[in-house]
Amino acid sequence: MQANWRPSATIEVLKQRGALVALIRHFFSCRGVLEVDTPVLMPTTATDVYIDSFRVQGSPLFLQTSPEFALKRLLAAGSGAIYQMGKVFRRDAPSKRHNPEFTLLEWYRPGFGLEQLMDEVEALVVEVFAEAAHLAPAGTALASVERLSYRELFQHHLGIDPHRASDADIARLSAEKIDLAAEALSRTDHLQLLLSHCIEPKLPRACFIVDYPVAQAALARIEIDATGEPVARRFELFVDGMELANGYFELQDAAEQRRRFEADIAERAARGHDAVPLDEDLLAALDHGLPECSGVALGVDRLLMAALKQPTLTSLLTF
Amino acid sequence: MATFSTSEFKGGLKVLIDGEPCSILENEVVKPGKGQAFNRVKLRNLKNGRVWERTYKSGESVEGADVLETDMQYLYTDGEFWHFMKTDDSFEQIAADEAAITDAKIWLKEEDIYTVVLWNEAPISVTPQNFVELEVVDTDPGLKGDTAQGGTKPATLSSGAVVKVPLFVTIGDVLRVDTRTSEYQNRVTK
Numbered sequence: 001m002q003a004n005w006r007p008s009a010t011i012e013v014l015k016q017r018g019a020l021v022a023l024i025r026h027f028f029s030c031r032g033v034l035e036v037d038t039p040v041l042m043p044t045t046a047t048d049v050y051i052d053s054f055r056v057q058g059s060p061l062f063l064q065t066s067p068e069f070a071l072k073r074l075l076a077a078g079s080g081a082i083y084q085m086g087k088v089f090r091r092d093a094p095s096k097r098h099n100p101e102f103t104l105l106e107w108y109r110p111g112f113g114l115e116q117l118m119d120e121v122e123a124l125v126v127e128v129f130a131e132a133a134h135l136a137p138a139g140t141a142l143a144s145v146e147r148l149s150y151r152e153l154f155q156h157h158l159g160i161d162p163h164r165a166s167d168a169d170i171a172r173l174s175a176e177k178i179d180l181a182a183e184a185l186s187r188t189d190h191l192q193l194l195l196s197h198c199i200e201p202k203l204p205r206a207c208f209i210v211d212y213p214v215a216q217a218a219l220a221r222i223e224i225d226a227t228g229e230p231v232a233r234r235f236e237l238f239v240d241g242m243e244l245a246n247g248y249f250e251l252q253d254a255a256e257q258r259r260r261f262e263a264d265i266a267e268r269a270a271r272g273h274d275a276v277p278l279d280e281d282l283l284a285a286l287d288h289g290l291p292e293c294s295g296v297a298l299g300v301d302r303l304l305m306a307a308l309k310q311p312t313l314t315s316l317l318t319f
Numbered sequence: 320m321a322t323f324s325t326s327e328f329k330g331g332l333k334v335l336i337d338g339e340p341c342s343i344l345e346n347e348v349v350k351p352g353k354g355q356a357f358n359r360v361k362l363r364n365l366k367n368g369r370v371w372e373r374t375y376k377s378g379e380s381v382e383g384a385d386v387l388e389t390d391m392q393y394l395y396t397d398g399e400f401w402h403f404m405k406t407d408d409s410f411e412q413i414a415a416d417e418a419a420i421t422d423a424k425i426w427l428k429e430e431d432i433y434t435v436v437l438w439n440e441a442p443i444s445v446t447p448q449n450f451v452e453l454e455v456v457d458t459d460p461g462l463k464g465d466t467a468q469g470g471t472k473p474a475t476l477s478s479g480a481v482v483k484v485p486l487f488v489t490i491g492d493v494l495r496v497d498t499r500t501s502e503y504q505n506r507v508t509k
Contacts, residue, residue, distance in 0.1 A: 048353060050350075050351075050353060050354050050355055050356065051353075092348075092350055092356070093326055093348055093356070093377070095347065095348040095350075096347070097348075098348060098350060178374055179371065179372060179373040179374065180373070180374050181373055181374065181375050181376075181379070181381075182357070182374070182375060182376035182379065185355075185376070188354065189354070189355050192351050192354040192355065193349075193357065193374065195351075196349045196351065196357075197349075197359070197374070216353060216354075218353050236352075243351065243352060246352050246353070
């Protein structure tokens with residue numbers, strides 16, 4: 001067999017990538033956000049039912065799927081605004097848009113609401129796209145990022161209220177729109193399928209989707225929206241129909257966080273997924289007091305893939 | 320037959336869907352950051368050519384289909400079946416029915432080679448080579464048209480196909496034609 005020693009990315013793309021990564025660091029430095037570097041190996045990991053961690057053989061440590069828990073402990077210890085840009089690891093099948101290890105940019109802003117954080121994400125993305133357009137012939141600048149609510153997207157494209165429609169109506173709509181060979185799907189599964197199959201292709205070039213159903217709150221706070229509906233104060237950023245970032249108005253309540261972790265752990269056990277321990281250190285930090293803040297995690301490889309108009313994630317990676 | 324998990328899905332894999340042999344054209348993983356992973360699979364039904372998309376929960380399996388693509392030589396038709404012979408010197412023959420030869424019917428020429436898809440050893444589709452050479456059996460006489468304008472006229476080939484040809488083509492010419500687009504390429508004789 002012939003050895004394939006050459007990098008996946010061209011040297012030209014690696015130079016562009018290097019310049020854009022430097023721009024991102026400069027962006028945060030100008031705004032007084034401190035860069036930190038938390039451990040990649042930790043004794044606890046994400047409890048999310050659909051995120052699987054790599055466990056280091058012969059040790060109690062996990063490769064981190066995101067620096068979230070460590071960053072929140074720093075926030076509780078009084079770090080102020082912080083960011084980390086580094087490798088994270090998830091046991092996902094590789095595809096055009098997935099790689100088991102990727103570069104995640106995650107940052108937290110004490111005192112910021114979700115709107116303010118979206119303003120900052122938008123400013124960063126617009127800067128990155130402008131510089132990418134300057135660096136790469138195929139790149140095109142981005143003027144702005146629209147904000148659309150989860151509810152208005154479902155109402156506009158599918159004529160259904162994602163918060164109030166019955167489980168049966170949502171399942172029926174999903175079966176009608178999608179040739180689906182899968183059983184025992186939850187309401188959330190159906191909503192996510194409708195979003196990815198029927199709504200994502202119709203999204204504007206760049207937009208935030210905001211105010212998710214409560215069942216998809218994860219680590220976001222739940223608040224009552226203008227119509228009296230409880231919604232998860234969470235946003236996702238989509239560019240070219242691809243999910244780039246996920247942000248929360250962060251949950252501060254340790255007891256509520258413990259309930260959500262325990263529910264995840266029980267659900268993981270019911271589905272036969274790998275068991276993960278509860279992060280008591282994070283809960284103790286929340287108990288001590290997480291400042292009111294918003295935080296976001298952004299996939300850097302995907303952002304640069306979109307900005308540099310590269311066809312696959314692999315074309316941004318060295319090997 | 321083996322089964323294939325969604326993680327083994329890739330273009331070209333032959334699978335049995337609703338009892339019909341299909342080929343996977345594309346396989347895309349849909350994985351929301353915080354949700355169940357699915358595989359969006361573009362499939363082609365190998366019997367009728369229908370292309371559509373079906374979504375599987377990642378981790379599920381489908382049955383493989385015993386599908387073989389092979390080159391065979393066209394011999395003749397008895398009106399009900401179209402007979403082909405293997406090119407491996409076995410002289411083994413198979414008979415394809417009307418449904419299997421639908422796409423190739425207007426391009427058939429005795430002794431030419433065709434790609435035959437066999438499912439459980441029975442032919443389900445026949446595809447001509449991308450380029451075939453066929454004789455013109457009918458077309459209007461060579462009109463003195465303005466060839467600079469790229470004028471064309473219809474011509475009927477020996478296999479039954481009708482293609483647009485330049486005005487200088489006459490009956491008896493042998494033409495090279497792209498079977499995928501039915502486009503005239505060039506004249507091979509005269």
